[in-house]
Amino acid sequence: MQIARVALGVPLHRLFDYRVPESECLTAEDIGRRVRVSLGRRPCIGVIVGLPVVAEAGCGELKELDSVLRELPPLPPDWFRLVEFCSAYYQVPLGEVILSALPAGLRRVDPPKPRAARRAAKPRVRNEPPRLTAEQEQVLARIDEDGAGFHAYLLHGVTGSGKTEVYLRLIERTLARGRSVLLLVPEINLTPQLETRVAARFPDAGLVSLHSDLAEAARTRHWKAAFDGSARIVLGTRLAVFTPMPDLGLIVVDEEHDPSFKQQDGMRYSARDVAVFRAHERAIPIVLGSATPSLESWANATDARTPARYMLLTLRARAVASARLPAVQRIDTRREKLQDGLSGALLAAIEKRLGGGEQSLVFLNRRGYAPVLACAQCGWVSRCQRCAANLVLHLADGRLRCHHCGFECRVPKGCPTCGNQDIQPFGRGTQRIEAVLAERFPQARVLRVDRDSAKSRKQWEALLEQIHSGEADILVGTQMLAKGHDFPKLTLVGVLGADAALFAADWRAPERLFAQLMQVAGRAGRADLPGEVLIQTQFPEHPLYDALVRHDYPAFAAAQLKEREQAGFPPYAFQAMLRAEAPQIADALAFLATARAWPQAAEYPDVLLYDPVPMRLARRANMERAQLLVESPSRRALQVFLTQWGDAVAAIKAPSRLRWHLEVDPLEF
Ligand code: ADP
Ligand code: ZN
Ligand code: ZN
Numbered sequence: 001m002q003i004a005r006v007a008l009g010v011p012l013h014r015l016f017d018y019r020v021p022e023s024e025c026l027t028a029e030d031i032g033r034r035v036r037v038s039l040g041r042r043p044c045i046g047v048i049v050g051l052p053v054v055a056e057a058g059c060g061e062l063k064e065l066d067s068v069l070r071e072l073p074p075l076p077p078d079w080f081r082l083v084e085f086c087s088a089y090y091q092v093p094l095g096e097v098i099l100s101a102l103p104a105g106l107r108r109v110d111p112p113k114p115r116a117a118r119r120a121a122k123p124r125v126r127n128e129p130p131r132l133t134a135e136q137e138q139v140l141a142r143i144d145e146d147g148a149g150f151h152a153y154l155l156h157g158v159t160g161s162g163k164t165e166v167y168l169r170l171i172e173r174t175l176a177r178g179r180s181v182l183l184l185v186p187e188i189n190l191t192p193q194l195e196t197r198v199a200a201r202f203p204d205a206g207l208v209s210l211h212s213d214l215a216e217a218a219r220t221r222h223w224k225a226a227f228d229g230s231a232r233i234v235l236g237t238r239l240a241v242f243t244p245m246p247d248l249g250l251i252v253v254d255e256e257h258d259p260s261f262k263q264q265d266g267m268r269y270s271a272r273d274v275a276v277f278r279a280h281e282r283a284i285p286i287v288l289g290s291a292t293p294s295l296e297s298w299a300n301a302t303d304a305r306t307p308a309r310y311m312l313l314t315l316r317a318r319a320v321a322s323a324r325l326p327a328v329q330r331i332d333t334r335r336e337k338l339q340d341g342l343s344g345a346l347l348a349a350i351e352k353r354l355g356g357g358e359q360s361l362v363f364l365n366r367r368g369y370a371p372v373l374a375c376a377q378c379g380w381v382s383r384c385q386r387c388a389a390n391l392v393l394h395l396a397d398g399r400l401r402c403h404h405c406g407f408e409c410r411v412p413k414g415c416p417t418c419g420n421q422d423i424q425p426f427g428r429g430t431q432r433i434e435a436v437l438a439e440r441f442p443q444a445r446v447l448r449v450d451r452d453s454a455k456s457r458k459q460w461e462a463l464l465e466q467i468h469s470g471e472a473d474i475l476v477g478t479q480m481l482a483k484g485h486d487f488p489k490l491t492l493v494g495v496l497g498a499d500a501a502l503f504a505a506d507w508r509a510p511e512r513l514f515a516q517l518m519q520v521a522g523r524a525g526r527a528d529l530p531g532e533v534l535i536q537t538q539f540p541e542h543p544l545y546d547a548l549v550r551h552d553y554p555a556f557a558a559a560q561l562k563e564r565e566q567a568g569f570p571p572y573a574f575q576a577m578l579r580a581e582a583p584q585i586a587d588a589l590a591f592l593a594t595a596r597a598w599p600q601a602a603e604y605p606d607v608l609l610y611d612p613v614p615m616r617l618a619r620r621a622n623m624e625r626a627q628l629l630v631e632s633p634s635r636r637a638l639q640v641f642l643t644q645w646g647d648a649v650a651a652i653k654a655p656s657r658l659r660w661h662l663e664v665d666p667l668e669f
Pocket of ligand 1: 160
């Protein structure tokens with residue numbers, strides 16, 4: 001009797017043995033093939049991970065597997081090393097990693113019939129590559145010098161400094177050697193221009209994209225093209241890091257600092273970190289690019305005390321000589337009475353742009369009309385009944401909405417408690433600023449761009465088109481607008497509401513703010529028109545703004561790293577977070593307390609377990625949430641601890657409605 005050991009997508013730290021039907025004869029070559037099996041009564045898809053001679057003890061009578069699926073070649077060994085690493089590092093059962101790394105179409109028992117692929121429009125003729133700048137030449141020469149093998153590069157260059165052109169040249173070299181390329185980007189919706197640019201440069205490389213916006217059939221098709229080697233370039237978001245690619249020769253991670261490389265549910269992994277592991281495992285180069293690298297990467301590239309793990313490469317100037325960096329200025333709002341949140345200086349600057357036929361962008365990272373609606377008479381505020389959060393006023397469609405759980409209701413006519421008719425919005429979101437600007441500049445076309453106005457990719461592309469064709473004079477937008485777009489007529493960026501992040505409880509908030517502001521500042525003045533950035537602030541002397549005015553990321557990073565080191569925060573400590581949620585906070589805290597009281601913890605002196613505490617958003621969708629931080633100065637020590645502790649946590653008897661998860665290298669607190 002032959003036995004197949006199968007990984008299934010279930011949250012259990014075990015594999016499942018099945019009897020192989022007489023009609024099938026499996027060999028070691030079949031490891032990595034998908035199979036159809038049943039788990040209990042439920043049919044499901046699994047992947048063969050071994051062919052043991054003896055079944056795991058205690059499994060009783062083995063069930064027979066239903067069928068071996070042979071339409072695809074087996075998943076290769078290097079792919080298994082990748083998922084095994086993720087399973088061990090992120091403390092996620094191997095079966096869950098394997099199945100979640102496959103496109104949905106390949107893990108469904110009855111996938112929908114594939115429709116014929118729509119022919120992708122052939123990219124328009126190919127654009128001539130520009131002559132490299134001296135800095136670009138240097139960067140490429142440095143990488144060429146290292147040759148093949150694992151090398152991790154951190155490519156630091158302001159927006160417009162020509163990082164993408166460097167990627168394109170590296171892709172060209174890699175393709176010429178007969179190898180393929182994995183290009184990871186934070187959010188494909190936000191970077192359609194990149195896709196066009198890469199496809200136009202390499203029309204014969206069979207570029208495919210992989211992201212969660214693709215229809216299931218297309219995603220499966222693209223994945224297969226990467227797997228069988230017909231697609232030589234894969235451009236994808238974080239999930240694409242798991243695409244098996246036979247001749248992989250280069251990985252590029254663009255905007256490597258972007259938080260969306262971190263998966264926030266299910267298997268909580270960092271696609272950037274997994275990509276570095278993958279490059280190392282495949283012995284190929286990897287390039288991490290950013291104008292504002294993550295402090296983790298920056299430390300890896302610059303820490304003088306440890307041998308640099310990443311090679312730092314820098315592009316200092318913008319690639320197009322005439323495109324200067326924008327002048328960044330602070331507007332001190334302590335000295336001025338703002339007009340509906342806008343300073344005189346910003347209004348005047350917008351007016352000037354209107355006169356000159358140039359575009360302005362008002363950046364405010366808060367969508368909706370106002371963050372809360374309140375009654376001055378009785379103190380009522382619009383709270384979400386299910387979360388410890390306020391309902392946001394969305395005046396555009398007359399709704400109150402919770403941005404955490406999705407709850408929504410109509411805006412009440414009067415105060416629900418005292419009947420007062422005069423309930424007032426407090427604070428400002430994009431909709432309100434849009435309204436203010438429309439009233440103030442009736443002749444201008446004001447366009448709001450946020451997740452509400454660009455819900456679908458279609459809407460988003462239509463908005464981009466409107467901006468490009470000059471049908472908008474003033475843009476009001478969130479960080480959606482900050483990324484990867486050339487708006488040639490955009491010469492002014494006004495920044496509102498940034499101060500909140502300076503003193504936020506989340507100690508990563510300044511890092512994110514700096515990155516966002518650099519990015520949004522990079523939108524101004526890319527062509528022949530010089531750009532200007534005006535930041536409204538009550539803390540103009542804050543060092544973060546100082547560094548921003550000088551476009552000095554290294555200074556900002558050095559200051560932040562010093563603070564982190566003093567406080568013992570990452571990257572000078574390694575962390576994991578155990579989170580629990582339950583209808584009663586006491587249950588969540590008790591679960592964490594049991595986990596913390598694990599008797600063997602004393603055997604790991606390098607690992608510190610903090611007290612369980614309620615989370616900042618202490619209730620979401622009627623679940624009370626709490627967390628327990630685990631920390632160590634050594635990544636290795638933390639890993640060894642987690643491997644044992646994870647099992648102990650999984651064995652804790654918890655109330656049935658309690659949910660928990662463990663996150664390694666958490667980004668949010
Ligand atoms: P980044 O990725 O750093 O934002 P890009 O590679 O997109 O920078 O370059 C910014 C702009 O400069 C683009 O319009 C690009 O076509 C142009 N560019 C890049 N490299 C060169 C070069 N060597 N000569 C002329 N233009 C260049
Ligand atoms: Zn009231
Ligand atoms: Zn809610």
